[in-house]
Amino acid sequence: MVIPTANSLPARPTLGFIGAGRVARALAKAASDAGYRVEVVASRRIESAQHIASTLPECAVLPLERPGDMHAIFSRADLIFLTVSDDALADCAAHLAPQAGQALVHCSGASEVGLLAPATRSGGQIGGFHPLFLFAGLDDDAARLSGSAITIEAEAPLNEILQRFASDIGCRPLSIPAGERMRYHAGANYAASFLLCLLDEATHLWKAVGLPESDAREAMWPLVMGTLNAARERGLSGALAGPVSRGDAGIVTRHTEALAAMGGNHATLYSLLTLRAIHLARQRPNADNAALDAIARTVAPYIPPATPERDA
Template identity: 35%
Template sequence: MPVPTLTLIGAGHVGRVFGRLLARASCFTIEDVLTRSPASAQAALDFIGAGRAPGGWDQLRPANVYMLAVSDDQIVPACAALAQAVPLAGAVVFHCSGALASDQLQAARAAGALVASVHPIRSFADPQAVASGFAGTYCGVEGDAAALAILNPALEAIGARPVAIDASAKTVYHAAAVFASNYLVTVLDAALRAYQAAGVPEAVARELAKPLATESLANVFRLGAPAALSGPVARGDYATVARQQQAVTAWDAATGALYEALVAPTTDVARRKPR
């Protein structure tokens, strides 16, 4: 059987890594790599080690699979341009957004394509390092079953671990990463500032918070969140909670509001704590 062809629309860090890995695993033959400029296209081709840089949409060749590795705000217009440029009947078109679902690819679906989304759950700040250590990377996938029947084996061939997600909850799925990463940093920043407000130097504050944070995280991933919860809410000591909230608010109103906002959801976690 001939190796199916893959064209990349956009080739930033995610597109380059996927292109290189999929080509090296012989999952696809890289057809075209279309980017905003000849320079970026050449850089992508050099990284991937395969493909051709067309001069524009009108020079795209038909392919079996198309990956839209573009920014979220460009997915719809890029898909529309693709549907105008090449015949898509029977092809697979997928994007790599973590926030948007495959329903953003309606232009491709209307042209007869199968559509999907594949979101690799990791940072791509260093494409070379990611490409070298991609094995074990989870990818949130959703879309047409026939599209995923083609994409999932290719992902598994490069060491990825596809995880099916509910397309209707794609935004909530993406928010999960924000809670697990971005907002975790915000809460830890509040802890460090609170220590400093009590006269602890910043460097020492980090050392005080580190074992609490690392042990709590380890317990969450080992036991689950309810079992890992400790502290005054877990003990039902709401008098202490009230005193802390009042003191934190007096020190810094915004941090006090954050403390208050966390009491109710933490109480809910405590209710689910094993007895």
């Protein structure tokens, strides 16, 4: 447990936000619901800041007409979450100087915490706090955030304070080492935006055989949700279904031939994903490696030479 001193953050700090978008809206509401005081929301978009503040008890709004205006936020709160775009992080850090006993934390998954280093010149701490959650801008985002993982990067004592805050809002804190945010964030894209891209590919193929797009999209949801539920219960390799899981090289051959006939990169995308399915299938007990080798040979002609199966 952190024991507060004159030079350390309180164990339960007062909070502020710079940036008034979806992330700030959900985190501020979740924090308030967990008993934290959100003292101030600062933004150039005054109406957005006012909207967030109106949902919180006694929360002030700080208009940001000039970059230098944002430093005043540290007269109102101990811990400031920087919920602006990645491109704006470094510029914001140059205009902020938390004192000892205060902290500035960004909520980006892709930007290194080191971007905030200029803000440490007056003795304050810096950190990263990235929710693995799709902020949809909906009224229930704060409630749906509960149960999500949040990756934290900070030195003591800020690290412990952020870990506690994540737990208090119903989330699971994780840690990542400095310098690894690019690979971490790329991985997050596969579980979020790239998943949507795969569903778009499925929709495209179903439209190509004559299914109306609305019917195709409705038809996929039981399949998608059934797959996700199975993966959660049995693990990724345990939930794997389809021709690769059965070792059916013949079906994979016919799939790739049909997709190649369409032109474009449909067969390549299918083949690259098939390599990943082979990787999962090999993790199963009693995997038929000879059949999986045959499937790998089947898709090899459609895969760029720099993508061997061993990289899967």
